[in-house]
Structure formats: C-alpha cells, structure tokens
Amino acid sequence: MAEKDENSRTLNEREQSILHHVVQNYIQTAVPVGSRYISKHFESGLSAASIRNVMADLEEFGFLSHPHTSAGRVPTDLGYRFYIDYLMEMQQLSDEDKLKIQRRLDQAKDAEELLRETSKLLGKISHQLGIVTSPHLGSGIFEKIELIPITSSKLLVVISIRTGIVRTIMMEIGAEIRRDHLDEVSRLMNERLSGLTLIEIRDSFLDRIRDVQGEHTGLIRLFIESVDQLFTDSKEHDKVLIGGTKNIIDHPEFVDPKNFRSVIELIENEDIIVHLLEKHDELQKGFVVTIGSENKDETAKEYSFITGTYDAEGVTGRVGIIGPTRMNYSRVIPLVDYVAQTIAKMLSA
Amino acid sequence: MAEKDENSRTLNEREQSILHHVVQNYIQTAVPVGSRYISKHFESGLSAASIRNVMADLEEFGFLSHPHTSAGRVPTDLGYRFYIDYLMEMQQLSDEDKLKIQRRLDQAKDAEELLRETSKLLGKISHQLGIVTSPHLGSGIFEKIELIPITSSKLLVVISIRTGIVRTIMMEIGAEIRRDHLDEVSRLMNERLSGLTLIEIRDSFLDRIRDVQGEHTGLIRLFIESVDQLFTDSKEHDKVLIGGTKNIIDHPEFVDPKNFRSVIELIENEDIIVHLLEKHDELQKGFVVTIGSENKDETAKEYSFITGTYDAEGVTGRVGIIGPTRMNYSRVIPLVDYVAQTIAKMLSA
DNA sequence: GGTAAGCACTCATTGAGTATTAGTGCTCGC
DNA sequence: GCGAGCACTAATACTCAATGAGTGCTTACC
Structure with missing residues (x-):
C-alpha cells in the first residue's frame, strides 16, 4: 500500500518478507534469528544460503545487524521502524482484555486514582512499563474560581474546570485580606473569565482585569503576578x-544488570520521560511510537515509547508504555489506543 | 551498661567483642568474616583457633551463621539485633551532611514537595531506599472547614489544620444546595468544632451537631454519613x-536477581510497607528498627526498616529507610533521627 | 579449664582446556 | 539467480583440576 513511499521502494517483495519474519521472530523469541530457521519455517521456497544473501543486503541497508559473526540477525531500530510503518499488521485487542480494562478502571473513585490504576494496568497487560501523564489543564475550560483564606498569609485558590476536575493552589499573600474583598474579586473573575480556556486566561488576564480599580488593586496585582502559577501547568505538575x-523485568533483556540499572534510572528520573514525551506531544496524530535511538536521551536509547493522547474536553494528557525496543508492537499499539480512548471517555463523564 | 539485661548476660565480654567485630566487618565488606581475619586484625591476643571456638558458641546461640562449611561467619537477624541493642555506638552525623539536608529541604515549596524530597534525600545519603509516609492528620487540630460547590452534584470540602496543612475532599451530593445554606452549615461547624483534633471530631461529631434542625437537616445528615471519610485518614491517603x-541497587546483595525482584516488589506494593510501618507506629519511642525476619511479611524478610516519627503539632508521620539487613545501622539511625526532627520543624513553621 | 597449634576436611571459586553448536561468508556448479 | 558445500568464527557449555579460605576436631601446653 505504501508502494510509492521512498523507504519502502528500496526493498523488494522478498526483502520485505524476510525482514518481516526476522522482526516477528525476534520479538517473540528474543533470540537472533538465523537464515536456516527462516528457510525452514517460512520461506520454504528459498534455501538458507539465499536467505543469507538477502539478509546481508538488509544489513547493508541498516535494517538488520549482527551481534557477532556467528550469530543470527537482529533488527536495528531502523528495522523496527520499517516494520512498524509498512509491514506490521495490528492485532485486534481481545474482548476479554477490553472487558478487563473497563472493569478495572470503572472502580476508580477519582481522576487521580483512575490515572494511577491506568498506569498499573497498562504495565500489567503489556508486560512493559505503563505510563500516564497527569492532565494538562491548559485547554480545559474555566468554570469558576474560589478564594479561601487559610491563614493570615495563605490563600487557597480553587479553580474548577468544566469536566469537574479541580485544581487547588496555595498562594502566599502579604497581609490578611477581608473576606468580602475576596468574594468580590472572585465574583469579578468568574464573571469575566467564564467559558475561556486556562491558556486564553493566562494570555489575556491582564487585559481583562486591568481596569479594576479601588480597594482591590492590591489583591488584583497579586493575581496578575501569579497568573502563570495559577493558569499554567507548572513544570512541577507535569508528573508522569x-x-x-x-x-x-521478566524480559530476557534484563538478565544484564546494566539494563536493569537503566530502567531504574528511567523510573527515578521522571524528567527524562517527561522530556521525551514532549516530542510525542508535538507529533500527536493518535498514537506515537519512538524507537530506541530515536529517543534523544542516552538512557532511553534501548527503549521504545508508545503513547496515545487522551482528551477530555480540552483536558489532555498521554498514556502509553515503555519497554525494550524488542516488544510486541502489533499488540501493544492497539492496547494503548484503546486505553487512551477509554480514559478520555471516563474523564469526560 | 546493659549488664543486667537478660540477653546481654548470656554473652561474656569476649563473645560480645567478637560478635561486635564480626558484625561491623560484615557490614563493611559484605564478605563472610573468618576467624583468622578477626585474630589478625582485632583480637590480637587470641589465636584463630580460639576465636573459632567462640564463634561456634555464638552460632549455637543463634547470633551468627554459616553460609556453608568452609565460609566465614555472617550475622543472623538476632545477631544484628544484639549488636544494635547493646554493642553499637552511634556515629554522629557530620556537619556537612546536616548542612546538606538543611539546604536541600529548605528549597521545598510545599509540604508535598518537602516529603518527596526527603524520601529522595534519605535514599541518597544512606544509599538505601528512603521512605516517608504522608502525614496522619488525625491528631492535627481543626482550624476550619469550607464548603465549595463545584457542580450541582459535587461539593469540595476544604479542611484546614492548624499547621497550615489543608485537606481537600470531593463529596458527591444528591442535589444542588444553595450557597447560603452551605455557608450557614460551615459557619456552624466552624463554631462548634474549632480547636478539636480531627479524631475527636470524628468521634463526637454526631453529639456536637445533632441538635441542628430545620432546613439544614439534609446537608447535616450527609456530613454525618461522611464523617469517617472527612475526618479520618483514608486508607487511600496512607501513602508512602x-x-x-x-x-x-549498588549493594552487593543485588547481584542476585532474586533480591532485585524482591526490592521491586516492595516498591510497587506500597501496601506491604504501609502495613509493616503500622507496627512501627505502635512501637514508637523515637526511632524504630525492625530487622529482617522481624518484619512479618515474606517479601521483607531480607530487609531492615528504620523509621522515626515526625510530629508537627499533632500532624504526624514517619520517615526512614529500607535496606538489606546488612546496613550501616550506626550511621543510618542518627541520619533518620535528624531528618525526622528537621522536617517536623519545617512542617510546623 | 582455657588456649592454641596442627591437621584433615569441606566447599565455593577460578581458570584452562575442550567440545559443541549455531550461524555466517564465500565459492562454485547448476 | 539459486543453492549446495565447506571453511571459518564466536559464543556457550562442560569438565576437571587447582586453589584457597575457612572450619571442626583433636591434642598438647600452661
């Protein structure tokens, strides 16, 4: 189908078929696959020697590689890329799995728990690391704001978003502020900001509120100064x-303690993941797959990231999985896709 | 000093000394320590053979054990216990470490971040797993409650505690409730509950609020039903x-992938840790150490838990570390102690 | 009775050497 | 272009002996 694509044109029918088999076999067995094996099991028409020739070509193109001379072939990141883009057939998610996901996620009592459960569930079903980013509220629609004095110097700001998600931020204030002033200011903001997204508010707050004069100036100025903190997802909050x-850790790649460390590194250093997922956010288009060295970070060079977007009325985030480049893409991608859709629905409800 | 204690009386001077050396040496090197080594390095007066005799006795008492015939001795959990209770000398925390702790924790912007940083910092300095339980608010002193309608069926309850900690709970309500009713009810509760601890409130809520009649009955009933959810630390919230x-994972015990798995198991299954820490809460007395099989859980049988309490005006929790039974107790205990005190101070401020 | 020297014994660890095996690369005849 | 054959390579697995750390026990000494 992708006949005219540049990449695919460089491989003829036979080369594609053999690459396909090598990748699939390697994904399943984690053992470098040899020419003889392919010949016996799949391409019965061809002898091992012929397949060796094709494999040598594929290696030259950069799709396969050799751990050492006398070993079978292993896909490179480029090999996986080609496989995913042109060869792979998606595997339907089983009804059983779908049901399991529904049932498990239905039990979550709030958004926080839903996301946490999702990450565990994804990990469990895929046998990889499940990841979920907490929602970006930026495109969520402002419903209302409430100001609650906690102590003389602390103010709790509650911003609620249309989907029913609530964000609370503790703000330091200079001096105590009278309750009726707070009420007046929040009334004012609710009036003027209703229906906008948080991003719109952040970008136009000054214009919309500037004219307020009189006894509220101090409080208003405080809000103007804190507008970023209030209406932007703080880096802080960009948790995964x-x-x-x-x-x-059951995967054979983790018999090598080196890989063990790298996965721990990833888990502890959420920043790395957050950073790599930013690229996914840019690419968007349903689900995104980045394979091994396509991830710019050194620690993640042996791992693939697969994520999809969930979008609940503007409140968006990503769900996905991380695992060794050798993973069952055809199974995992539909899984991620389905889970993303499911939690989007649940968050909107 | 503990001469008359039952346990210590069973060991004479020499036995104690040798046990001491074995434990310390094993903690440092992770290598089973032999009689010859002890003779050479410490008990110069005695020959290896004599030391062997003593060791054999210590083994009989259950303080030492033998991985296999031709290996040196290794402390048992009981051996560590004796060491900690009677032999060990605490190592003062260095000023450098103290400064490092202060500086790092001072940067935290809120309680949540403070606790998170603390766990990381403890892990880093001790080279073990750092753990921090989120605070139990039960003995915290109620400051006030605020009720904020979010949607027609959702009510945000904000309870603030004297130290400035705030707890927010989303409550489902049957039908929309008028704002002035909410205000009236919260005013009432604030009036009647002020100064009590959350536990006191939970236990006496009904008595204190029962007499309220008239148009608020519905709302009040709702609160009476939810009193546990509101004023008790939900199991949920008992996070670690x-x-x-x-x-x-740098410790030599983790070359064995089996141990690797068990530590992952612990990390993923917070429940296990939470459960084991309940016992610590019972024991209290500053810091608590449980060693290996003293922890009832199978997964934790190879690990020691050391925790201390932090108490910020009734808001309490535990900080500590988890690591293989072979750990530098004399260094780690003062560390945990110091960190506990430090964050208690910071949370109270 | 405590101490230590001596000796036999145990068992994990190491390293060398060897065989095995899976697989390639290349050549040559069909 | 295909495939059979063969030399070559490298990892892996296995055996075997040597090494060495350390114990347990017996016995002699003070």
Whole structure:
C-alpha cells in the first residue's frame, strides 16, 4: 500500500518478507534469528544460503545487524521502524482484555486514582512499563474560581474546570485580606473569565482585569503576578505516573544488570520521560511510537515509547508504555489506543 | 551498661567483642568474616583457633551463621539485633551532611514537595531506599472547614489544620444546595468544632451537631454519613513515598536477581510497607528498627526498616529507610533521627 | 579449664582446556 | 539467480583440576 513511499521502494517483495519474519521472530523469541530457521519455517521456497544473501543486503541497508559473526540477525531500530510503518499488521485487542480494562478502571473513585490504576494496568497487560501523564489543564475550560483564606498569609485558590476536575493552589499573600474583598474579586473573575480556556486566561488576564480599580488593586496585582502559577501547568505538575515495574523485568533483556540499572534510572528520573514525551506531544496524530535511538536521551536509547493522547474536553494528557525496543508492537499499539480512548471517555463523564 | 539485661548476660565480654567485630566487618565488606581475619586484625591476643571456638558458641546461640562449611561467619537477624541493642555506638552525623539536608529541604515549596524530597534525600545519603509516609492528620487540630460547590452534584470540602496543612475532599451530593445554606452549615461547624483534633471530631461529631434542625437537616445528615471519610485518614491517603531506588541497587546483595525482584516488589506494593510501618507506629519511642525476619511479611524478610516519627503539632508521620539487613545501622539511625526532627520543624513553621 | 597449634576436611571459586553448536561468508556448479 | 558445500568464527557449555579460605576436631601446653 505504501508502494510509492521512498523507504519502502528500496526493498523488494522478498526483502520485505524476510525482514518481516526476522522482526516477528525476534520479538517473540528474543533470540537472533538465523537464515536456516527462516528457510525452514517460512520461506520454504528459498534455501538458507539465499536467505543469507538477502539478509546481508538488509544489513547493508541498516535494517538488520549482527551481534557477532556467528550469530543470527537482529533488527536495528531502523528495522523496527520499517516494520512498524509498512509491514506490521495490528492485532485486534481481545474482548476479554477490553472487558478487563473497563472493569478495572470503572472502580476508580477519582481522576487521580483512575490515572494511577491506568498506569498499573497498562504495565500489567503489556508486560512493559505503563505510563500516564497527569492532565494538562491548559485547554480545559474555566468554570469558576474560589478564594479561601487559610491563614493570615495563605490563600487557597480553587479553580474548577468544566469536566469537574479541580485544581487547588496555595498562594502566599502579604497581609490578611477581608473576606468580602475576596468574594468580590472572585465574583469579578468568574464573571469575566467564564467559558475561556486556562491558556486564553493566562494570555489575556491582564487585559481583562486591568481596569479594576479601588480597594482591590492590591489583591488584583497579586493575581496578575501569579497568573502563570495559577493558569499554567507548572513544570512541577507535569508528573508522569509509572506502573508495572515488576512486569517488565521478566524480559530476557534484563538478565544484564546494566539494563536493569537503566530502567531504574528511567523510573527515578521522571524528567527524562517527561522530556521525551514532549516530542510525542508535538507529533500527536493518535498514537506515537519512538524507537530506541530515536529517543534523544542516552538512557532511553534501548527503549521504545508508545503513547496515545487522551482528551477530555480540552483536558489532555498521554498514556502509553515503555519497554525494550524488542516488544510486541502489533499488540501493544492497539492496547494503548484503546486505553487512551477509554480514559478520555471516563474523564469526560 | 546493659549488664543486667537478660540477653546481654548470656554473652561474656569476649563473645560480645567478637560478635561486635564480626558484625561491623560484615557490614563493611559484605564478605563472610573468618576467624583468622578477626585474630589478625582485632583480637590480637587470641589465636584463630580460639576465636573459632567462640564463634561456634555464638552460632549455637543463634547470633551468627554459616553460609556453608568452609565460609566465614555472617550475622543472623538476632545477631544484628544484639549488636544494635547493646554493642553499637552511634556515629554522629557530620556537619556537612546536616548542612546538606538543611539546604536541600529548605528549597521545598510545599509540604508535598518537602516529603518527596526527603524520601529522595534519605535514599541518597544512606544509599538505601528512603521512605516517608504522608502525614496522619488525625491528631492535627481543626482550624476550619469550607464548603465549595463545584457542580450541582459535587461539593469540595476544604479542611484546614492548624499547621497550615489543608485537606481537600470531593463529596458527591444528591442535589444542588444553595450557597447560603452551605455557608450557614460551615459557619456552624466552624463554631462548634474549632480547636478539636480531627479524631475527636470524628468521634463526637454526631453529639456536637445533632441538635441542628430545620432546613439544614439534609446537608447535616450527609456530613454525618461522611464523617469517617472527612475526618479520618483514608486508607487511600496512607501513602508512602519511596526514593532513591538507584542508590540501593549498588549493594552487593543485588547481584542476585532474586533480591532485585524482591526490592521491586516492595516498591510497587506500597501496601506491604504501609502495613509493616503500622507496627512501627505502635512501637514508637523515637526511632524504630525492625530487622529482617522481624518484619512479618515474606517479601521483607531480607530487609531492615528504620523509621522515626515526625510530629508537627499533632500532624504526624514517619520517615526512614529500607535496606538489606546488612546496613550501616550506626550511621543510618542518627541520619533518620535528624531528618525526622528537621522536617517536623519545617512542617510546623 | 582455657588456649592454641596442627591437621584433615569441606566447599565455593577460578581458570584452562575442550567440545559443541549455531550461524555466517564465500565459492562454485547448476 | 539459486543453492549446495565447506571453511571459518564466536559464543556457550562442560569438565576437571587447582586453589584457597575457612572450619571442626583433636591434642598438647600452661
């Protein structure tokens, strides 16, 4: 179908078929696959020697590689890329799995728990690391704001978003502020900001509120100064939930303690993941797959990231999985896709 | 000093000394320590053979054990216990470490971040897993309650505690409730509950509020039904933050992938940790150490838990570390102690 | 009775050497 | 272009002996 694509044109029918088999076999067995094996099991028409020739070509193109001379072939990141883009057939998610997901996630009592459960569930079903980023509220629609004095110097700001998600921020204030002033200011903001997204508010707050004069100036100025903190997802909040560590370590790649460390590194250093997922956010288009060295970070060079977007009325985030480049893409991608849709629905409800 | 204690009386001077050396040496090197080594390095007066005799006795008492015939001795959990209770000398925390702790924790912007940083920092300095439980608010002193309608069926309850900690709970309500009713009810509760601890409130809520009649009955009934959810730390909330995984895996005990799995198991299954820490809460007395099989859980049988309490005006929790039974107790205990005191101060401020 | 020297014994660890095996690359005849 | 054959390579697995750390026990000494 992708005949005219540049990449695919460089491989003829036979080369594609053999690459396909090598990748699939390697994904299943984690053992470098040899020419003889392919010949016996799949391409019965061809002898091992012929397949060796094709493999040598594929290696030259950069799709396969050799751990050492006398070993079988292993896909490179480029090999996986080609496989995913042109060869792979998606595997339907089983009804059983779908049901399991529904049932498990239905039990979550709030958004926080839903996301946490999702990460664990993804990890469990995929046998990889499940990841979920907490929602970006930026495109969520402002419903209302409430100001609650906590102590003389602390003010709790509650911003509620249309989907029913609530954000609370503790603000330091200079001096105590009278309750009726707070009420007046919040009334004012609710009036003027209703229906906008948080991003719109952040960008136009000054214009919309500037004219307020009189006894509220001090309080208003405080809000103007804090507008970023209030209406932008703080870096802080850009958290990623990771679940299912114990599922991933069964993979044969983790007999090498080096890989073990790298996965721990990833889990502890959420920043790395957050950073790599920013690229996913840019790419968007349903689900995104980045394979091994396509991830710019050194620690993540052996891992693939697969994520999809969930969008609940503007409140968006990503769900997905992380695992060794050798993973069952055809199974995992539909899984991520389905889970993303499911939690989007649940968050909107 | 503990001469008359039952346990210590069973060991004479020499036995204690040798046990001491074995434990210390094993903690440092992770290598079973032999009689010859002890003779050479410490008890110069005695020959290896004599030391062997003493060791054999210590083994009979259950303080030492033998991985296999031709290996040196290794402390048992009981051996560590004796060491900690009677032999060990605490190592003062260095000023440098103290400064580092102060500086790092001072940067935290809120309680949540403070606790998270603490867990990481503890992990890093101790080279073990750092753990921090989120505060139990039960003995915290009620300051006030605020009720904020979010949607027609959702009510945000904000309870603030004297130290400035705030708890927010989303409550489902049957039907929309008029704002002035909410205000009236919260005013009432604030009036009647002020100064009590959350536990006191939970236990006496009905008595204190029962007499309210008239148009608020419905709302009041709702609160009476939800009193547990509002004023008790939900199981849910009994979270434990774990930090520093990458620090712990350098220990030689983790060359065995079996141990690797068990530590992952612990990290993923917070429940296990929470449960084991309940026992610590019972024991209290500053810091608590449980060693290996003293922890009832199978997964934790190879690990020691050391925790201390932090108490910020009734808001309490535990900080500590988890690591293999072979750990530098004399260094880690003062560390945990100091950190506990530090964050208690910071949370109270 | 405590101490230590001596000796036999145990068992994990190491390293060398060897065989095995999976697989390649290349050549050559069909 | 295909495939059979063969030399070559490298990892892996296995055996075997040597090493060495350390114990347990017996016995002699003070």
